Amino acid sequence: MKVKTFAHGIHPPELKDFTAEKAIESLPPPEKVMIPLLQHFGKPAKPLVQKGDQVHLGQKIGERQTLFSASVHSSVSGKVISVDNYNHPGGNPIPAVSITNDGQDLPFSDKEETKNPFSFSPEEIRQKVKEAGVVGLGGAAFPTAVKLSPPKDKPIETIIINGCECEPLLTSDYRLMLEAPEDILKGAELARIATGAKRIIVGIEDNKKKAFEIFQDKIQNFAGEVALLKTKYPQGAEKNLIYALLRREVPTGGLPFDVGVVVQNVGTAKAIWEAVSKGKPLYERVISVSGQGIMEPKNLLVRIGTPFKNVVEFCGGLKEDADILVMGGPMMGIVQWSLDVPVVKGTSGILAWAAPRPSLEYPCIRCGRCVENCPMTLVPTQLARYVKFDDLTAAEKWGVLDCVECGCCQYICPSKIPLVHWMRVGKNRIITLKQKKSA
């Protein structure tokens, strides 16, 4: 079988051996959960409960306020103790609903879905996905219902199921592919029905051969195929994945819709299946707890709102020298200053390790490695220079807004220039300026 791929990209150490062979365990629900009302883009959800309320497992506690947002649900049954700002892994305090767990896990609704899930209409599927607060579980947490609602003039041909998991250390998607391949494929089939797509392609990197073989077997019952992709970062980045599989380029500033594609992460596909077939809201997810700084790395099924502290303690705690704590992957994840932050829907991993001695920043020596490795074929060093000298017009012209912040340029930079930081600064300034202009 031919291995597919895209041009450029890098090969960071994979380090998946910590957890690749470890089956998913359930983390016992904590005594208290803090569920942020904002776990995605947009505005915080409107709280539907107040202090003192009794809530059930899976009960909706926050209603989404904008289209590009999602509702949130309780991950335990118990009593609401506060609705107030709380630490958020994104960095800024965000309103959160704190609930003490009564340990009963009393379900909010016990009506079992009796209808065959595959007989639902596209609108019904979207509705159920929306109600369940499903968002992309790959990390960006984009509301899934939006992704399942292509505009009428953009017919969808292909559903791509993203099983790349190209970030180092993370293995939660891999474990899901081994342990729940059918749920993933059923979720993909529902996404196919919802978008009117013709086929499903599951893309898996060739360092996950076992998952690839399982899917090759299971895909027989579905309208689709499995494709093997070269192990390379960022193979799972949406635009690069689409190019690798279909040789189609998502136009600048556009969406996969524009080339007839919808991409869903494997975990999201499973969540779609559970939302539609069982009416189960997204109140738990699988995460990898890994890195050299974690005593006993594991893959865990964790309730949303569980403090990092509980998760890490369940894994034997942190090693003494661990001084980097990351939510997500090592390439795109966000560092945490404290273990007192809750797991959110976008938490794909909790990683810790001992940071190497920081290296000196040198002037750019024009080696061109950032250009050679940028998966978007940008010129990162030039963009960084434009942003640094506040030439935003040039930065925009040279495509700073196309930067996906994958981090390849900064990974490879021998001068250790914080290139991604400058991209973010540039994007932020340009977007702020535009908002001011239109206001």
Next chain:
Amino acid sequence: MTNNTFILQSSPHFKDKDSVPKIMYAVIASLAPVVAASLYFFRFKALALLLSCIAACLVTEALFLWLRKKPLHSLRDGSAVITGILLAMTLPPSLSLELAIIGAVVATAIGKQVFGGLGYNIFNPALVGRAFLQTAFPVAMTTWIPPATLKIQTATFATPLGNLRFQDAIAEGTLTPLKDLFIGNVGGCLGETSAFVLILGGLFLLSRRVIDWRIPLGILLSLTAFTGAFWLANPEKYASPLFHILAGGLLIGAFFMATDMVTSPITPLGTWIYALGIGIVIGLIRLFGGFAEGVMYSILFMNAFVPLLNRYTRPRILGERSKG
């Protein structure tokens, strides 16, 4: 257990181990066989010139860092040492040490530091130093002695290219054999005589991905095409492309000078244009110019276009619609 304090930084949190000093020291390592060959062929002369150039570059660099109130640790990045070695390797063995030191000071001061130091210079510093010497002291810079291995004593001696250009070597039948060019048993600058060691060092740099393969390849291709066309048309008058590749400063230029990261383009297309341009200009100078050799001026000439090339050869962004 939660006594750990955490470092805050923005992603990515993994970084490649390669660094500017590591790149510089790889270049120095790759120059080891070249330096060894120069010591073998030119003995004590080579050693004295090499050490004076390195020392003068380091001292000038230190002085400018101090004047510019920059941290002195940049001395350790290895770039000044490279300039020193490269300059020495492009000097005639008979040059006096004073002139070599002047060249090294100009290379570091005018070639590099006045632009803002490492990363900001437009022209290859070693070649700036050499070009200065060539212009200011043209006789000293074109007086050659035979390598010690030839065991002959003459006051003057022609380089293979000088022989070709000014002494009608093809008609006279005195064109230097390719074998001698390959081994390095010929007259010329300290480090340019042995094609064999230059290829060795170049392959090391290519294997470590320190230099862009497009540059040596592009230079070789365009020089071969240019000189080959004339050679095919009139082999009685023009030397073969292989002669042009092995003779003079072509290989040291193609592997060690033109590939200087700072002064070569960062875009793939720009790099091709730059490299092909160098090869053509070398051919033009060697065949029709006033000098026997043209590597130095052609690299400096194309260095000048690098900012322009970078600007006009931006790669197409993934998903960007092509114009028109």
